[in-house]
Amino acid sequence: MKISRIVLAVLFALAASANTLRAVPSLPTFSFHENGNGQLELPLLFGGGVIPLPGTLTSDPGPGGLASALAFTAHPQVAPFPVGDVVLLDASGHVSDILRFDPETSPAPGAPQLIFFYSNDHAGLLADTGLPSLMFSNTVTIQENAYGPTIYTPGEGQPGFSTDSPLGDSFLIFSTPDTGSTLLILGAASAGFVFLRWKMPAV
Numbered sequence: 001m002k003i004s005r006i007v008l009a010v011l012f013a014l015a016a017s018a019n020t021l022r023a024v025p026s027l028p029t030f031s032f033h034e035n036g037n038g039q040l041e042l043p044l045l046f047g048g049g050v051i052p053l054p055g056t057l058t059s060d061p062g063p064g065g066l067a068s069a070l071a072f073t074a075h076p077q078v079a080p081f082p083v084g085d086v087v088l089l090d091a092s093g094h095v096s097d098i099l100r101f102d103p104e105t106s107p108a109p110g111a112p113q114l115i116f117f118y119s120n121d122h123a124g125l126l127a128d129t130g131l132p133s134l135m136f137s138n139t140v141t142i143q144e145n146a147y148g149p150t151i152y153t154p155g156e157g158q159p160g161f162s163t164d165s166p167l168g169d170s171f172l173i174f175s176t177p178d179t180g181s182t183l184l185i186l187g188a189a190s191a192g193f194v195f196l197r198w199k200m201p202a203v
Helices: 002-021 179-199
Strands: 029-033 038-041 050-052 056-058 069-074 084-089 095-104 113-119 139-143 150-152 170-174
Touching (some): 029 069, 029 113, 084 170, 095 170
Parallel strands (some): 084 139
Antiparallel strands (some): 029 038, 038 050, 056 069, 069 113, 095 113, 150 170
16 A cells, blocks of 8 residues: 555656646747757647747858758748847856847748757757857847756847747747756656655554
């Protein structure tokens, strides 16, 4: 009986964590991973659902862009994202990653617009190509989250700001694949186990 209670507590914690991670966002939310996995998750206001955005290596035409960099393709419907660079700083204050919004490929609603993901981690993932040698004048600097995805919610005029949504949009930047979700699940499972041990009488 004791073992079954522990197993149930761990399973409950895992299920709760998974549901939290899959919660429908209140804003259109882009997720970009260094390994090339990307997606756009839509809130219920936009009908819900997840649109895959696979990344590929291609030439970056932006300032100082590399000949082969990880790019994701978006299709803003109302107006293109403002171009610019989002610079992530690590705990030491060094540039670890850059999310770059390049100009749209043609002046039309829904035209493709490339979003580049640069990383300076040298971990062998698709984004680990180094950093561009020059930057856009429109640049935002934020602190990297070392324990999960870095959340970037642009304001008006900042790189990536969208007029498609009345509340804008949000970006989840994963510097390493799935680090945050794994830690959350393991932490919740451990908490459930400790709580059950504390509640159960000694035998």
